[in-house]
Amino acid sequence: MLAALARVATRRPMTVIFAWLVLLVLGFGLGTGVFERLDDAVSSIPGSETEQAAERLDGLDPAGDSLTAVIVAPAVDDPALRSGVAAAVADLAAIPGVTQVPDPYTTPGLAAEDGEALLLPVGFDAALDDGAEEDAVATAADRIRELDGLADAEVQVSGDALLGDQIGERAQGDVARAEIISLPLVLLLLIVVFGGLRAAGLPLVVAVSGIAGAFLALFLFSLVTDVSVYAVQVTTMLGLGLAVDYALLLVVRYREERAAAGDGEDHLEAVRRTVVRAGRTVLFSGLTVAVSLAGLLVFPNPFLRSMGLAVAAVVAVDMLAAVTLLPALLARFGRRITPAPATTRSGREPGHLFARLARFSARRPLAVAVTVVAGLVVLAVPAAGTTIELGDARQLPTDTEARKLYDALAEHYPEGTGVRPVEVLAGPGTDPALLDRLPELPGVARAESRELPDGTLLVELTPTGSVDGPAATALVEQVRELRGAEPVEVTGNAAALVDFRAMLADRAPWAVATVLVSVFLLLFAFTGSLLIPLRTIATTLLSLGAALGVVTWVFQDGNLVWLIGAEEMGALSLTGPPLIIAISFGLAMDYELFILARMRETWLDTGDEREAVVAGLQRSGRVVSCAALLLAVVFAAFMTGGFSPILQIGLGLTLAVLIDASVVRMLLVPATMSLLGRRAWWSPAPLRRLHHRYGLHEEPRPAPPEKISLPG
Incomplete structure (x- = not known):
């Protein structure tokens, strides 16, 4: 397959480039x-008690969307402001679709006690269709904002009806900012790596194509399912980073093939050999990343499932661009790219530093390990205490309207103002003694009740x-424990979080098993060894645990959180740990395959x-280090937006990449490979013959040594 793709790309490069140009325009x-x-919904679980109770409540007591405005002024009793608010209330009540606009001056609890x-x-x-509701919400928000500046008042408007739009607009701005920051930095680093603009520009072209593919894939997904606000930033950062990684690997290999062939060979043959030999690594790498995200499909939560599908689609786009678009670009413009030098400027072999690290670890494998x-x-120790929450407006950057509204409530109103209650649906016949106990439960600040049309x-x-x-x-857990066999259901945000945590505990073992077994099989197909996949999984889990532990230490515990412009949350966003674990695992496998490919060749x-350990690290260490640095730059650029869940994911992925590409792949991998010795490449004879006959290889090669003796 790779040979066929290479022939198409080298024989008709402009056709391939034009096809990707069309994709770029569409993206x-x-x-x-x-x-x-x-x-912006992330916690829903179809079939859970929370969802079923919410649907029942909506059927019995349908409620439309709402928005909330907070008006802050030196004195809200100012006659001009009172007159303006009264006029606004009258105008809002006249908007078609508006059902409730209380007078904030006469309704208890709406005017702050401090008078500001x-x-x-x-x-x-609730009966409004989507279009009419959108018009009504926009009209109401615009009318309220007209009060801004009246009697020195500041007005912030947000709420359920506007929050999704505000977060979406912020996400778009954050993505644009991250691209403006990261792309020039990536180009600069690539110029340093390759020593020239031509070779450096090719990975960037592939990366931009990957971004376009990410946008198009997400748009197509949005036509058939919900796409989370987090998906845009996560898939864009990952798509950009992986595209650079894969392109960097292929361009480096292309320069090596040119150098090995000498000046007399047509550069098109070097392109074909590059795709056939290194393209296998790209395909397996992409498969391992996709498989790592496939674990998210085990969860019934639509957010996690959609993220798994979206990221897998983006990885597929990046893989396809690396083995089609990049070879076409090399065929068309690669002749002028200089081959890899035989020695460095200091007269040493390329990769000598990584060879020294490998020899150092091989001489002292136990101490290093x-x-x-x-x-x-x-x-990794702090990760043992990780807790997750839905979070509140503190997750948003301080300059967003929803966050300003939250801060104004916290400053001027009592604690708990605006907090959504735990909703308990008690069906007809519920024991009155149980209902009497509910308001007295620990953690209840206020209790209110009303009867619904069916007697609930x-x-x-x-x-x-x-x-x-x-x-x-x-409180949710207490109510569910107390109800026994009574016809009582619990819903609300807190109940959704309890159900989400229960879902993670129930499905996580299946997700982990799915990923580990799939990755093990892929690594066996890649290496023909049974021990290397086990070693790879173990070392990868260590780097992943370390990254998650630091994220917990920073965001949940509040240590050094000010360095990245965030604040202590007391818990991680429920979107953070699942995505950090899944994506970090896939990225770690990405770099492991880069190294294993060269080790197996030797x-x-x-x-x-x-020699396989030393030569493998010598040939791949520079690519892995550069790829990790470039990916870290991309992730760090996405952390400039200030959205706490993205900050958590960005920091986790940055740390995972840097830790994995440095101490794990440069020290722990050669140390553990040296401890295993020849046993590293061992597999039972039937499996060894099976892999030699049916396994995927970069090119026809002799069979590996048949006898690998094991002690004992």
């Missing part, structure tokens, strides 16, 4: 329409603390396991 034209279709703030909630008819493992375990009693328990903090989730050529 940045049609694909960017996904920003208008983003969904007013709350103005607006409710909308123990030291590195101990350090990674220490970094809705009890709203406002928790102390945040909407999904420890008090709120404990092993098949020489049968010398020590």
Whole structure:
């Protein structure tokens, strides 16, 4: 297959380039329409108690969307402001679809006790269709914002009806900012790596194509399912980074092939050999990343499933660009790219530093392995205490309107204002003694109840603390424990978090098993060894645990969080750990395959396991280090947006990449390979023959040594 792709790319390069140009236009034209279709819901679980109770409540007591405005002024009793607010309330009530606009001056609890703030909630008819509701919300928000500046008032408007749009707009701005920052830096680093603009520009072209493919893939997904607001940033950063990684690997290999062939050979043959030999590594690398994300499909949560599908689609686009677009670009413009030099400027072999690291680890394998493992375990310790929450507006950057509204509420109103209650649906016949106990449960700040049309009693328990903090989730668990066989259901944000945590605990073992078994099989197909996949999985889990531990230490515990412009959250966003674990695992496999490919080449050529370790790291170390640095730059650029879940994911992925590409791949891998010795490449004779006959190879090679003796 790779040979066929190489022939097409080298014989008709302009046709291939034109096809990708069409994709580029579609991606940045049609694909960017996904920003208008983003969904900010992440915790829903179809079939869960929370979802079923919410649907039942909506059927019994349908409620439309709402928005909330907070008006902050030196004195809200200023006659001019009172007159302006009264006129605004009258105008809002006249908007078709608006069902509720209380007077903030006469409704208890809407005017702050300090006399400096007013709350103005607006409710909308649940029967409105999407278009009419969107018009009504926009009209109401615009009318309220007209009060801004009146009597020195500052007005912030947000709420359920606007929050998704505000986050979507912010996501679009963050992506644009990250691209403006990262692309020039990536180009500069590539110029340093390759020493010239031509070779450096090719990975960037592939990367931009990967971004276009990411946008188009997400837009197509949005036509059939919800696409999370997080998906745009995560898939764009990953698509950009992996595209650079794969292109960097192929361009480096192309320069090596040119150097090995000499000046007399047509450069097109070097392109074909590059695709056939290194393209296999790219395909396996992409498969391992996709398989790592496939674990997310085990969860019934639509957000996790959609993220898994979206990232897998982006990885597929990057793989396809690397083995089709890049060879076409090399065929058309690669003649002027200089071959790899035989020596460095200091007269040494390329990669001599990585060869020294490999020899150092090989001479002291046990000491190096123990030291590195101990350090990674220490970094991973905080991960044992990781907790997750839905989070509140503190996750948003301080300059967003929803965050300003949250801060104004916190400054001018009592704690708990605006906190959504735990909703308890008690069906007819529920024991009155149980209902009497609900308001007295620990963690209840306020309790209200009302009867619904079918006789069901809705009890709203406002928790102390945040909407999904420890008090709120404990309250949900207490109600569910107390109800016994009574016809009682619990819903609300805190209940959604409890159900989400239960889902993770229930499905995580299956997700982990799916990923580990799949990766093990892929690595066996790649190497023909049974021990290398086990070693690879173990070392990768160490680097992943270390990255997650640092993220927990920073965001949950609040250590050094100010360095990245964030604040202590007391917990991680529920989107963070699953995505950090899945994506970090895939990226670590990415670099492992880069190194194993070169180790296996030397092993098949020489049968010398020590030389395979040294030569493999010498030939791949520079590519892995440069790729990790470039990927870290991309992730760091996406951390400039200030959105806490993206900051957590960005920091986690940056740390995972840097830790994995440095101490794990440069020290721990050669140390563990040296400890295993010839046993590293061992597999039972039937499996060895099976792999030699049916396994995927870069090119026909002799069979590996048949006898690998094991002690004992």
